Amino acid sequence: MPSRPRTSSVPTPTTREACAELDAADPLAAFRDEFVLPEGVIYLDGNSLGALPKATPGRVADLVEREWGQGLIRSWNDAGWWDKPRTLGAALAPLVGAAPHEVVVGDGTSANLFKTLVAALRLNPGRRVVLGEPGNFPTDLYVTQGVAGLVDGVEHRLADPDDPERIAAALAAGDVAVVLLSHVDYRTGALRDMAGITAAAHAHGALAVWDLCHSVGAVPIDLTGCQVDFAVGCTYKYLNGGPGGPAFTYVAERHHADARQPITGWHGHARPFDFTGEYVPAAGASRFLSGSQPLVAAAALEASLEMWSRVDLRQVRAKSLVLTDLFRSMAEAAGLAALTPRAAERRGSQVALRHPDGYAIVRALIERGVIGDFRAPDVLRFGFAPLYLRHVDVFDAATALAEVVESGEWRQPRFAERATASGPVT
Numbered sequence: 001m002p003s004r005p006r007t008s009s010v011p012t013p014t015t016r017e018a019c020a021e022l023d024a025a026d027p028l029a030a031f032r033d034e035f036v037l038p039e040g041v042i043y044l045d046g047n048s049l050g051a052l053p054k055a056t057p058g059r060v061a062d063l064v065e066r067e068w069g070q071g072l073i074r075s076w077n078d079a080g081w082w083d084k085p086r087t088l089g090a091a092l093a094p095l096v097g098a099a100p101h102e103v104v105v106g107d108g109t110s111a112n113l114f115k116t117l118v119a120a121l122r123l124n125p126g127r128r129v130v131l132g133e134p135g136n137f138p139t140d141l142y143v144t145q146g147v148a149g150l151v152d153g154v155e156h157r158l159a160d161p162d163d164p165e166r167i168a169a170a171l172a173a174g175d176v177a178v179v180l181l182s183h184v185d186y187r188t189g190a191l192r193d194m195a196g197i198t199a200a201a202h203a204h205g206a207l208a209v210w211d212l213c214h215s216v217g218a219v220p221i222d223l224t225g226c227q228v229d230f231a232v233g234c235t236y237k238y239l240n241g242g243p244g245g246p247a248f249t250y251v252a253e254r255h256h257a258d259a260r261q262p263i264t265g266w267h268g269h270a271r272p273f274d275f276t277g278e279y280v281p282a283a284g285a286s287r288f289l290s291g292s293q294p295l296v297a298a299a300a301l302e303a304s305l306e307m308w309s310r311v312d313l314r315q316v317r318a319k320s321l322v323l324t325d326l327f328r329s330m331a332e333a334a335g336l337a338a339l340t341p342r343a344a345e346r347r348g349s350q351v352a353l354r355h356p357d358g359y360a361i362v363r364a365l366i367e368r369g370v371i372g373d374f375r376a377p378d379v380l381r382f383g384f385a386p387l388y389l390r391h392v393d394v395f396d397a398a399t400a401l402a403e404v405v406e407s408g409e410w411r412q413p414r415f416a417e418r419a420t421a422s423g424p425v426t
């Protein structure tokens with residue numbers, strides 16, 4: 001394997017033995033045993049749907065059987081159901097560098113994008129431009145288009161956040177109301193300069209909304225230090241909250257008094273049990289709530305957040321950089337080109353590779369038990385979740401990838417057939 005510039009603090013291991021040594025010294029090693037991991041599978045899709053914590057089924061069963069079955073309606077108080085969006089928000093807050101009262105959990109990312117985008121536009125009434133990025137996850141673009149169709153005069157402009165000059169030029173126009181970007185690009189894994197872009201937005205009179213879907217649980221985040229205005233993110237990727245789990249909304253404290261979101265339901269009311277006919281927003285981030293939440297799903301998230309409360313994100317980041325360097329260097333040695341930036345400060349916890357036959361290669365890998373995913377037109381995407389992946393797993397997965405590519409195994413016709421509309425390869 002050719003030598004590579006070092007991009008993490010630990011030199012990239014080059015043998016399976018060296019990987020096993022790193023595993024033996026890994027401060028996060030014990031977390032692996034807290035997950036259900038199917039036999040014979042190396043799971044490199046934790047950036048899309050995180051693995052199941054062993055504690056989750058018991059917590060969900062407890063909610064169903066005891067809190068619902070026995071407690072019935074009393075559980076709104078006795079089991080803390082009413083306050084769940086706030087207590088889960090407070091549990092999640094340290095993972096994004098927020099104060100406990102600045103985060104609420106509820107609804108989905110797309111809905112929370114809508115709420116925060118409209119709230120940010122209302123806080124900047126003289127302006128009507130939303131600056132987004134052309135390669136953002138489609139729902140972010142679609143929701144912005146929806147807001148533009150609803151609020152008179154809103155214009156959706158796009159600039160590439162991986163090129164600071166384009167963002168600077170777009171902001172210099174002086175009419176941007178809100179910047180909406182993803183912290184980590186879902187396709188390339190590029191990590192954006194949250195502090196720099198947020199400061200530039202503020203300097204030009206714009207607010208900043210960040211989508212943390214691909215960074216929460218993968219990299220340390222400092223929303224307070226970066227002075228971010230609003231942020232949203234999902235919990236089913238690196239946070240292991242379960243499929244379709246509730247998302248979160250961050251509202252900086254300085255906006256608590258004035259922010260107005262558009263879905264003014266009773267859970268966001270100042271006195272919901274007065275049942276009056278007039279909407280009065282609750283104090284703080286609670287005003288971003290709308291209606292009743294899926295509490296069974298919230299119980300699954302509660303179990304995973306209990307685990308995350310014991311995790312040191314600096315250790316997650318340090319291990320993630322080694323795992324991604326290892327996978328990337330082995331993939332490059334096998335002749336695959338990486339799309340993910342090389343510099344540590346410019347990438348999240350994934351490695352994206354390009355190959356015109358990426359679909360068939362990913363299918364062939366899945367047959368070998370290495371689960372990654374494919375994003376059209378030619379991106380092979382591998383996510384690295386340091387809580388349950390060992391260095392030897394990554395070494396074995398990259399070895400399998402090299403074998404699939406070098407042997408031409410992926411050329412077998414069955415790998416070219418587009419399987420189902422759902423599943424890991426879509």
Ligand SMILES: *Cc1c(COP(=O)(O)O)cnc(C)c1O
Binds near residue numbers: 213234
């Ligand atoms: C995963 C992801 C979403 C998901 O949105 P949902 O409403 O949960 O379907 C949104 N934005 C980004 C950037 C994502 O990566």
